[in-house]
Amino acid sequence: MSDVSMDKVNKVYENGFHAVKDMSLDIADGEFMVLVGPSGCGKTTALRMVAGLEDITSGILRIGGKEVNDETPKERDIAMVFQNYALYPHMTVAQNIGFALKLRKLPKNELDAKVKEAAGILGLTDWLDRKPGQLSGGQRQRVAMGRAIVRQPSVFLMDEPLSNLDAKLRVQMRAEVARIQRQIGVSTIYVTHDQVEAMTMGDRVTVMRDGTLQQVDTPQNLYDSPDNIFVAAFIGSPAQNLYDATVGEGARSIKLGSQDVELPESVVLKRPGLRAYAGKEVVVGMRPEHLRAESSTSTGPKIVGEVDLVESLGSELVVHFTIDAHRVIAEGAVDKDEAAALQSGEGVARVEAKTPVKPGDRVTFSVDIEDMQFFDPKTGLAVRG
Amino acid sequence: MTTTSSDTEQVPVAAPLVGRPDVNRKRMARLGWGFTTPSLIVIGLVTIFPIVYSVVLSFSAATVTGNGVALNGFTGSNYSLVLSSSKWHYALGFTIIYTLVTVLVELVFGTLIALVLERLTAGRGLMMALLLIPWSMITVINAELWGYIYQGTYGVADAILNAVGLGHPNILGQSTPAIIGLMIADIWKTTPFVAILVLAGLVMLPGDIYEAAEVDGSSGWSTFWRITVPLLRPTLALAVMFRVLQAFGLFDLPYVLTNGGPGTATTSLAILGYNVIFKNLSFGPGAAVATTSALLVLLGCLLSLRTFRVQVGKED
Ligand SMILES: Nc1ncnc2c1ncn2[C@@H]1O[C@H](COP(=O)(O)OP(=O)(O)O)[C@@H](O)[C@H]1O
Ligand SMILES: [Mg+2]
Numbered sequence: 001m002s003d004v005s006m007d008k009v010n011k012v013y014e015n016g017f018h019a020v021k022d023m024s025l026d027i028a029d030g031e032f033m034v035l036v037g038p039s040g041c042g043k044t045t046a047l048r049m050v051a052g053l054e055d056i057t058s059g060i061l062r063i064g065g066k067e068v069n070d071e072t073p074k075e076r077d078i079a080m081v082f083q084n085y086a087l088y089p090h091m092t093v094a095q096n097i098g099f100a101l102k103l104r105k106l107p108k109n110e111l112d113a114k115v116k117e118a119a120g121i122l123g124l125t126d127w128l129d130r131k132p133g134q135l136s137g138g139q140r141q142r143v144a145m146g147r148a149i150v151r152q153p154s155v156f157l158m159d160e161p162l163s164n165l166d167a168k169l170r171v172q173m174r175a176e177v178a179r180i181q182r183q184i185g186v187s188t189i190y191v192t193h194d195q196v197e198a199m200t201m202g203d204r205v206t207v208m209r210d211g212t213l214q215q216v217d218t219p220q221n222l223y224d225s226p227d228n229i230f231v232a233a234f235i236g237s238p239a240q241n242l243y244d245a246t247v248g249e250g251a252r253s254i255k256l257g258s259q260d261v262e263l264p265e266s267v268v269l270k271r272p273g274l275r276a277y278a279g280k281e282v283v284v285g286m287r288p289e290h291l292r293a294e295s296s297t298s299t300g301p302k303i304v305g306e307v308d309l310v311e312s313l314g315s316e317l318v319v320h321f322t323i324d325a326h327r328v329i330a331e332g333a334v335d336k337d338e339a340a341a342l343q344s345g346e347g348v349a350r351v352e353a354k355t356p357v358k359p360g361d362r363v364t365f366s367v368d369i370e371d372m373q374f375f376d377p378k379t380g381l382a383v384r385g
Numbered sequence: 386m387t388t389t390s391s392d393t394e395q396v397p398v399a400a401p402l403v404g405r406p407d408v409n410r411k412r413m414a415r416l417g418w419g420f421t422t423p424s425l426i427v428i429g430l431v432t433i434f435p436i437v438y439s440v441v442l443s444f445s446a447a448t449v450t451g452n453g454v455a456l457n458g459f460t461g462s463n464y465s466l467v468l469s470s471s472k473w474h475y476a477l478g479f480t481i482i483y484t485l486v487t488v489l490v491e492l493v494f495g496t497l498i499a500l501v502l503e504r505l506t507a508g509r510g511l512m513m514a515l516l517l518i519p520w521s522m523i524t525v526i527n528a529e530l531w532g533y534i535y536q537g538t539y540g541v542a543d544a545i546l547n548a549v550g551l552g553h554p555n556i557l558g559q560s561t562p563a564i565i566g567l568m569i570a571d572i573w574k575t576t577p578f579v580a581i582l583v584l585a586g587l588v589m590l591p592g593d594i595y596e597a598a599e600v601d602g603s604s605g606w607s608t609f610w611r612i613t614v615p616l617l618r619p620t621l622a623l624a625v626m627f628r629v630l631q632a633f634g635l636f637d638l639p640y641v642l643t644n645g646g647p648g649t650a651t652t653s654l655a656i657l658g659y660n661v662i663f664k665n666l667s668f669g670p671g672a673a674v675a676t677t678s679a680l681l682v683l684l685g686c687l688l689s690l691r692t693f694r695v696q697v698g699k700e701d
Contacts, residue, residue, distance in 0.1 A: 053596050074602040086593035090615040099611075100601035147601070 002064030002154040003029045004050060004187055009059030011045050011211075019045040021211045023059070030185045032178065034202030036192055038234070038332040042211040043191040044159055050189060051157050052076050063154055079148035081158040085140045087132040087147075093119070094128040097146040118150040121180060138169045145177065149184055156181065156188040162197065174200055195235050199223070207231050209332060223287075225373070229380040232285045232373055233333035238318060241286045241347040242328040244377065247277040254284060257325030257345070261301045267369055273383045274374060282383065283328050285373035291349035291365040293319065293357060301367045305347060307359050319349045319357055321365075330380075436679075443672035454668055463673040473674065475649060476657040477681075483564070483653065484632040484685070487571045488625060494572070495579025495624070500609075502580065503587045513584075516577040524574070528641035531570040532557075535642075542566075560650035563643050567651055570638060575631070579624050586620030587613070622693035626686050633682040654678040 004027040011020040020042045027033045035043045048054035050061060052073035061069055068076050079100075087096050095102075098115045106114070119125045122142040132140055141161060148156055161177065162170045178201045181188050192198055198205045199219040207214040207222065207230070215227040226232035232240050246255040251268050254261045268274050274282075291303070305321030312318075327345050349365055357363055374383040443463055445456040467473050498516070502509055519527070534542045535556040546554055556562045590613070598608050614621075636655035639645055645652035645660070652660070654674060662671030 051600065053599070072604075073600045074604075078600065080597070080600045082593050082597060084591075084593060086591070086597035088594060088597070088612065090618075099598075099603070103602045103607065147597075 002187060003027060003031075004155055004189065005060075005062040005065075006046075006050070007060040007062070009046070009049060009061060010057045011042070011049060011054065012057045019211050020049070023211075023213050025206060025213065025216060027187050027189060029187055032181050032188045032190065032201060032203045034190045034192060034198040034205045035208060036195055036198035036205055036234075037208035037214075039193050041208045041332070043193070043208055045211075046208070047080075047157050047159055047189060047191050050155070051078055051080050053080075077154040079151050079153035079156055081144045081148050081156070081161040083160045083163060085132075085144040085161075085164075087140060087143055089132055092129050092131055093124055093135070093143050093146075096132065096143050097124075097150050100147065100151050114150050115146075118146045121149065121183070122146050137165050138173065141165060141173060145180065149180065149186075152184070153186060156186050156190075158188065158190045160192055161190075163192070163194075170197075177201065196237060199235065205235075207234060209234075224371075225382065225384070226285075227382050229283055229285075229328065229375045230330045230333050232375065232382075233328075233330035236287060238288050238348040238350070239334055240373075241288065241291075242330070242375075243284055243286075243323070243325040243345075243347075244328055245282055245284045245325065247274065247280060247282050249278060251275050251278045254282075256284065256303060257323050259303055259323065259325075261303060261367060261369070263301070264369060267372065270370075271374060271384050273385055277374075277376075277383065281377050283375040283377050283380075285375065286347075286367060287371065288318070288348045288350040290368035290371045291347070291351070292368070293349065293351040293355045293363050294366050301369045302364050303367060304362055304364050305349075307357055307361045307363055308346065309359060310357055312353065314353065316353050317351050317355055317357065319351055319355075319363070320346055321349065321363065322346050328377075439672045439675055442668055443676045445669055445672075447668040447672075449666050449668070460669070463669040464677070466670050467673045467677065472649065472652070472657060473654075476652050476654045479564070479651065480633060480635060480653045480655075480678075483568065483571075483635060484629060487568050487575070487632050488628045490568075490572050491576045491579045491628060492621065492624065494576045496583050496621075498576065498580035499583035499587055502584050513581065516580060518577075519574045520577045520581075522574065524637045525641055527570060527574050528638050531566070531573075532642055535566050557643055558647055560647060563647060563651055567638055567642060570642070571632070571635075575628065579628065582624045582627075583617065583620060586617050590616050618693050622690055625689045625693070629685050629689055630682060633678070633685060654681075 004025075006023050006025045009020060009023045010018070012018050023046060025033075035046060037043055045054060049056050052068070052071060052075075056069050060067055063076055063078075073080075088099065091099065094112075094115050097118055098111050101111045101114060115128070116125070119128055122145055124139065124142055124146060127135060127139060127143075132143065135143065141164075144161065148158075158177075162173050165173060174197060177190075190201060199222075202219060204216060205219055205222055206216045209230050215222060215231045222231060222235050226235060229242060233242055243256055247253075248255060248260070248263070251263060251274050253263050303323060305323045307319055307321050309320040310317055311320075322345050325345055327347075351357070375381065376383055441456070442454075444459055444461065446458060446460045446462070447454050447456055449455075502512060505512060522530075534540050537543055537553055537555040537558065540556075542556060543553055546552075546556075554562060556566050594612065594616075595608065598612050603611065634655055635653040636659070639651040639653060639656055640659075643651045645656045655678065658671050658674035658678065661667050661674055665671075
């Protein structure tokens with residue numbers, strides 16, 4: 001068990017592609033760190049550099065305080081779960097799990113005991129004599145996990161280990177992987193492109209984009225106070241409503257399309273930086289649950305939108321609406337289809353299940369203005385202090 | 386390119402059949418038989434018939450007559466004659482040893498070459514092309530070539546042996562050197578084929594399994610023996626089977642190089658069968674040699690498949 005520290009780590013591939021740029025990240029002993037970001041942002045590259053499967057172009061990688069740049073995966077004492085599991089097809093489940101221990105010349109009875117213990121933790125006891133070809137996807141995934149945990153390594157590395165499972169199994173395994181990690185308490189770096197996985201599993205989450213680290217924080221902090229527009233758009237489902245807006249004189253209101261939204265004093269007090277934006281453009285972010293379709297008698301800031309579509313999830317309604325403000329799309333944070341739908345200025349609100357809304361209605365949403373997020377349109381950075 | 390059954394099922398057929406898979410499949414099957422029957426008949430005539438005929442011949446007291454061969458009824462004496470003949474015993478022993486040695490050496494060298502080729506990043510194509518020259522050479526020409534090399538007065542091999550102080554050994558004129566000479570010529574020609582076959586198997590192996598092995602702490606020989614060889618088993622089995630089939634039917638190399646000699650030192654089963662039929666005109670015993678050889682090679686292939694414990698084309 002050890003902490004992992006990356007200090008200005010870079011990766012430039014032979015073809016000149018700069019895949020990871022000045023990445024500095026500290027993972028505490030026993031911590032579950034999730035690396036999340038859109039496909040191609042360099043997560044796998046970063047993970048493979050920690051594993052020792054990819055050379056580090058520049059920067060320093062330390063495990064347990066010791067520089068390990070030039071060490072082999074074996075010397076680093078890491079264990080890895082691969083996206084396609086990479087099980088040995090000619091070995092049984094028991095042999096797969098025990099392979100690393102066998103190479104370390106562990107006595108047979110000790111090896112068997114450890115394999116049994118790992119299999120027990122993963123519910124694989126009945127499958128020990130099967131070959132990987134005879135297992136389901138979920139079981140193979142468990143074998144891959146078993147191969148990693150049986151060694152009690154310094155660091156666990158997992159590259160999208162659940163992405164080949166169907167949706168239901170994925171949710172189940174999500175909880176299970178997190179539970180096992182806590183049970184054995186090994187520092188873990190877990191790569192995923194799925195922000196829901198990141199939010200539900202990680203002690204902390206690192207968001208990456210185009211090889212650059214965007215923000216490292218707890219899931220809640222990422223959600224509540226993203227450092228920039230990209231993180232704001234990437235984290236959360238349905239995605240946050242981000243619009244171009246103009247701050248009114250004296251920062252007392254926000255002009256959102258043709259609508260004026262009142263800005264209480266308290267909001268500006270919490271974010272004194274906003275004052276400098278008076279009369280200037282800003283990007284505002286509103287989480288879908290911060291828009292409420294309440295009775296029109298309530299006071300406070302409001303926006304009016306025209307309803308396009310209502311999706312009932314049973315527990316709540318997801319209301320898609322349009323306002324005449326320009327929607328901001330952080331490239332790469334949402335997929336292309338979604339981005340196209342957003343062009344029109346569409347927003348999303350999550351409202352109570354019984355709310356009487358239907359497509360074509362003009363609905364007044366009251367805005368939880370204290371939770372509104374503000375970003376500089378040029379730098380994309382959050383406006384706070 | 387392989388065609389899977391799902392591909393063929395997507396071949397567009399007459400409209401009324403669409404959506405009725407059972408009728409469809411029967412129709413398609415009949416159509417398939419219709420297309421293949423003519424070629425099956427031709428194949429039957431040119432391969433099945435000679436095989437059946439030589440089996441029949443091997444059980445006949447056949448004699449040569451003015452207008453061909455007369456079968457003259459059933460007899461088992463051809464087999465008792467062949468199986469008790471010391472010539473057959475020698476040919477069998479020679480063929481088996483020849484097969485074992487050449488296949489083993491070719492497998493080891495072929496695998497080593499394949500491992501080197503796999504690591505080559507540049508020039509792999511050129512190396513493969515160069516390697517394939519011996520393999521693409523017609524055996525008879527290969528034999529003539531080695532004939533010059535072994536030649537007792539101006540041959541290269543002879544000159545080299547002379548230079549290291551072994552005089553002029555007349556390689557093809559002595560039993561053991563002649564046998565070794567034949568083996569070398571065969572190994573030179575066929576190792577590249579094994580190498581290419583193994584290389585094809587190697588490049589198909591999934592890379593992440595090797596990374597998993599590296600992370601598990603395996604390296605070098607351990608990875609080779611514990612990962613590569615087991616995963617390559619089907620490929621190796623295929624290579625061995627091909628080679629056993631070929632080596633056991635050894636004919637043209639000794640026919641050209643040594644004509645089965647000196648004496649009978651390089652008389653393989655095929656050479657023996659040929660001599661019995663076409664020199665002695667003993668059709669019955671000759672056919673018996675051929676038939677027993679075919680049975681033995683079948684047995685050899687099954688045994689080599691058993692050793693590798695695979696059914697080719699089937700995983701696990
Ligand atoms: N061996 C390589 N050579 C050149 N470029 C590569 C190589 N491997 C990955 N890349 C590039 O580096 C970028 C990051 O890749 P990767 O780390 O796999 O992303 P992610 O895991 O986040 O999807 C991608 O643009 C990819 O095309
Ligand atoms: Mg990846």
